[in-house]
Amino acid sequence: MAELAGNVLVGQSGGPTAVINASVAGLITEALNHDCIEEVYGSLNGVLGILQEDLVDLAAESQQSIRALKHTPGAALGTCRFKLKKPADLDRILEVLKAHNIRYFFYIGGNDSQDTAAKISAHAAAAGYELRVIGVPKTVDNDLPGTDHCPGYGSTAKFLAATVRELAADNESMGAGDLVSIIEVMGRSAGWIAASTALAKRRDQPHDAPHLIYLPEIPFSQEKCLEDIRRVLKREKYCQIVVSEGLTDSDGNYVSADPATDAFGHAQLGGAGEFIKSLVEANLPGVKTRLSVPGLMQRSAAHAASKTDADEAYLVGQAAVKAAVNGETDKLITLVRGDADHYTCETGLAPLADVANTVKKLPREWINEDGVSMNFQFIRYAQPLIQGEVVVPQDNGVPAFARLDKVRVEKTLPAYVA
């Protein structure tokens, strides 16, 4: 493989996670190991920063800042939800990449973002511009195909498992067979996040919370839900419910859709928790309800991040650079679990085309017959991903996060008017 000399460009895209910046740290650190790489740039707000030539010099950041990225939530470079539609956009992107001699492009993101990366790669290839494009997986939703799991998922799972165990302690002290506590979690079309709260149960304590997990994979029935709750309240002081925002009925309609949709045509959800709360209040007289909707909290809870997840997020960043330098392109870095009884994980590669715009759902065989709890196969899968704690430095009692200097790379092109 001929060595390709040139500059690196890194972008972040889609919803942030607690560890998405650890991947940036891994990328930068690894890039500086390779002589063929000259400059290491970041694109502000994903592809929007390429379109607008808003690039920053990541090699100019201090070592402390890069290190602090490993525990900093949000997307330090800014992110976007922007769907490339117009041919002119792709032309402009290529123009900017050429103007800055970008030969390595790394895009950290989920399904939609990897579709964007694949389009940029195809456009460069068609134009005969040598560009190596490697996708770096990221999504709390854990729904990317081709990888055992996704960086970001483990930290959300760890935070929510702790949260459900804490809610359980609170509910247990308040309930008398008359309390339904609901937490609505993310998960637009796959129930990985909701399922992960099953990790709150102690080993061999199947009656621990969460008692009922409502997943997008299982069509929701109001009658069954009320039966489920009555069954739990007969046995327990309280019923802890976890509900995925993407709950659908047997016709495939969201139980609580809001008419607004995002730029990718996804329905903006919210309200599945409120829906179940109202259902209980209307049908189970004398039962109290409590609702928690952590929203963005669950994807940015760096203070409770999984060390395994943060380490793997860093690893996929490093692996992306290594793969590109070794001549790979149009690939997504994947996480590959070892076969041993104890958990091991290394990186692999999958074609970008295989992962873009598709969604990996929870296997039905990992969900119990009752449709509202997870079996040992899921626990075996998910438990290793939440192990270990990230030590976050404190600033007056509050986690201290990286603030990048974001030294701008001089623009060389006229402004882009889309």
Added chain:
Amino acid sequence: MAELAGNVLVGQSGGPTAVINASVAGLITEALNHDCIEEVYGSLNGVLGILQEDLVDLAAESQQSIRALKHTPGAALGTCRFKLKKPADLDRILEVLKAHNIRYFFYIGGNDSQDTAAKISAHAAAAGYELRVIGVPKTVDNDLPGTDHCPGYGSTAKFLAATVRELAADNESMGAGDLVSIIEVMGRSAGWIAASTALAKRRDQPHDAPHLIYLPEIPFSQEKCLEDIRRVLKREKYCQIVVSEGLTDSDGNYVSADPATDAFGHAQLGGAGEFIKSLVEANLPGVKTRLSVPGLMQRSAAHAASKTDADEAYLVGQAAVKAAVNGETDKLITLVRGDADHYTCETGLAPLADVANTVKKLPREWINEDGVSMNFQFIRYAQPLIQGEVVVPQDNGVPAFARLDKVRVEKTLPAYVA
């Protein structure tokens, strides 16, 4: 002061906190130091456990369990929201206390709970039964008068300050002057919790999130709120709002009251965040909104507890026993801040009658003129309360909490039919 020989009874009441069990641990540990104290009992579910003679032997718990109480959320003995109304209830309570030779009664709770403690004390005194009653402060709301601050508040403040800083990192990467992120926090009639999120701002960074804090102390105006948001969005990529559940309009009505009320006649709130979200969506076209409603999460987040808070919760438990053994009764243990520049805190005593059923609001002079931000006096007050982290042992990646054996004390009385 004549030594009073007899047994101890401890109860927990009202909403739990992340550190309410640390007070139980302090009480038990201290009680075992005093020869005049024979048995150390706990009442299950506050006064309900006394009425029903549901008592447990706390001295029978293992040392590990007592130690684990220091980082266990919820109320380990169970709690209640029960208002003593009927004279027969007070007679029954006295009968149970006598039957078990309870001479020391400690009630861990907030305003309403201390009213209950005061009534029990008065009833025992009127009947000529020597009983020493000491209230132990507890409330995330921080609204008990007579004490500098309340155990429980610092941990909720620390969790929410971390959360707002994390949300800020997420929002900053997503926003482009078009994002309003809202978090609704607890605080029925005082804004201490909402105000505490001001601790998320870095020193000398007044433009950090939270940008707007809506407090129950300041009548809410929709027009001003929309102006506030427009002003922030002109300057920042996003506007982070913190809103207290107990927001009221200029007529004193909750902006989002639900008709249900609890046993004390308090309106069950919820919806202030949803209210502001709808306000923005209806009036600021093109602006995206995100809403987090942590609900019970914010009072049970032991994984993010303040060490200062946990230590002080333990301390007030110890102090309650010491005070009672020294002959005090009808008192609430208070926290008294030292005058030194560096934070120090010791315990004091206040008459129960002074604290029951009254609410301490945020001083107006700690709120800036703009009505939506806190000044240095508040920061100086609150910052020491969130210092230090509690190390919580992990069980397969999830915080491990105490489970008490709850060895029942044999009942000696007929069942109580209220």
